Amino acid sequence: MLPAALSPFALARTFVFRRYLTLRSHVVRPTTATPVVDAARKARKQLKKRAKEERLRNFFGWCEGCGAYGSIF
Structure with a gap:
């Protein structure tokens, strides 16, 4: 079984997607x-x-x- 070949843009897509999620959480929040x-x-x-x-x-x-009671308790 051959491993799936990764696209040269895989890391860039991951980076952009993570930044998008971070930005979306800031924009949605009032x-x-x-x-x-x-x-x-x-x-x-x-x-x-x-x-x-x-x-x-x-x-x-x-x-x-x-x-006041002189510690009688």
């Missing part, structure tokens, strides 16, 4: 998000930040409470 998406992202981030601050406040409040 360059800027809409204001609605940005506003929703900011709202989620703020909500997450508030929840984290509340957890920290509760935790350090508990620590201060234990310290």
